[in-house]
Amino acid sequence: MKMKKIVLMLACLISNAVFADERGAIRAQLEPIGFLYGFGLGVNKEIYKGYDRRVIPLPIIGYRSEDLTVYGPFVSYEMLELKDIEFQVQLSPRFQGFDESDSDIFIGMDERKFSMDAGLSAKYERQNWKINLSAMHDILNKSNGYELSAQLGRAFKSGPVFFEPNISVSYLDSKHVDYYYGVGAHEAANFRPQFTGDSALNSAVGIAISTPIFFGGFTQLAIDYNWFDDSITDSPLVEDDTNISFRLLFSKFF
Numbered sequence: 001m002k003m004k005k006i007v008l009m010l011a012c013l014i015s016n017a018v019f020a021d022e023r024g025a026i027r028a029q030l031e032p033i034g035f036l037y038g039f040g041l042g043v044n045k046e047i048y049k050g051y052d053r054r055v056i057p058l059p060i061i062g063y064r065s066e067d068l069t070v071y072g073p074f075v076s077y078e079m080l081e082l083k084d085i086e087f088q089v090q091l092s093p094r095f096q097g098f099d100e101s102d103s104d105i106f107i108g109m110d111e112r113k114f115s116m117d118a119g120l121s122a123k124y125e126r127q128n129w130k131i132n133l134s135a136m137h138d139i140l141n142k143s144n145g146y147e148l149s150a151q152l153g154r155a156f157k158s159g160p161v162f163f164e165p166n167i168s169v170s171y172l173d174s175k176h177v178d179y180y181y182g183v184g185a186h187e188a189a190n191f192r193p194q195f196t197g198d199s200a201l202n203s204a205v206g207i208a209i210s211t212p213i214f215f216g217g218f219t220q221l222a223i224d225y226n227w228f229d230d231s232i233t234d235s236p237l238v239e240d241d242t243n244i245s246f247r248l249l250f251s252k253f254f
Contacts, residue, residue, distance in 0.1 A: 036062050038217065038251035040072065042095065047228060047240040050103035056095050060251060071251075076121070086123045090134065091116065096180050097142075105237055109187045112180055115142040128155040130164075138176070145176025153208075162210040167203075172232075174199045181235040192236050200229035217252030 040058035060072040067078040075091040097112035119136035130153045137146040153166030177197030188194040206224035213219075224245045233241040 033064055033066065035254045036060070036064065036071075036251045037254065038062075038249065040247065040249045042245065042247045044095075044245040045240075045243040047233070047238050047243050048098065048103060049105040049237060049239040051098065051105075054095065060249075062251070073116075084124055084126050086125075088121045088123065089118070090121050090136065091118045092136070093117075094138070105192065108189060109183070109192075113140075113142045115140045117147070119146075130154070143176045143179030145173045145179060147172050147176065160211050160213045162208075164208045164210070165205075166207070167205050169201060169203045172200045172202065177231055181232050181237055183236060195235050195237075197235065198231040200231040202229055202232070203227045214250070215252070217250055220247075220249045222247040222249075 038060040040056075040060055042054075042056035042058065044054040044056070046052065046054055058072055062069070062071040064070070069076045073091075073093045076088045077090075078086050078088050080087040094115045094117050097114050098106050098109075099111040100106050100109065115138050117136035118139045119134060121132060121134035123133075124131040130151075132149075132151045132153075134149050135146065136149075138144055147170055149168060149170040151166055151168035153164045156163045174197060177200050179197075181195070182197040183192055183195040185194050204224050204226040206222060208220055208222040210218065210220040226243050226245070228238075228241050228243075232238060
């Protein structure tokens with residue numbers, strides 16, 4: 001029932017965005033051009049048993065032009081633009097995985113490793129609305145899985161502060177779910193039965209708050225609340241079906 005409501009919200013918001021009649025002026029202010037540097041910090045409340053949180057520090061050296069965006073390890077390049085739809089190729093890190101030191105539940109298990117994803121996206125923007133569709137695949141062959149996602153957001157401005165609430169859904173294939181949440185036969189124990197992951201459909205709501213007023217640079221705080229599919233939460237490694245994550249980014253142009 002909860003998933004149906006989220007899908008219905010997404011459909012209604014998309015229908016409103018499609019009939020908007022000009023590209024958003026706010027977003028143009030959010031995406032200036034040039035070389036930049038800065039830092040990022042991500043804090044993710046993990047859903048694994050005994051694994052409290054994942055903290056991800058990220059030094060940033062990057063560049064943004066009309067077609068190419070390099071933001072630390074996140075890279076995108078616009079291949080084609082048809083009116084208000086942009087088609088991009090993307091590269092992004094996947095900060096997932098664990099080893100035995102992260103929690104007692106992982107003792108005796110193989111390490112699940114960090115990876116990189118690459119793929120394609122289509123972005124539609126009109127009158128400060130943004131719809132983003134993407135298909136990403138693990139190119140380091142850790143999980144050898146893929147993710148399909150859809151996100152809808154809208155930018156608002158209040159003085160020098162920008163707000164962008166968003167909703168999203170993501171589909172993870174069985175290879176991805178099994179790699180990060182499965183328990184192999186050789187890893188099974190009395191407290192951790194064997195488990196084979198199946199494909200999952202997750203959902204999230206979030207908000208990003210951005211401003212150029214601090215230290216002559218650009219600051220963004222993003223907060224996301226995520227719901228996980230039963231295909232993930234049924235895993236013996238998992239104790240929560242929701243989590244919250246925070247991302248703080250600061251960048252400044254040279």
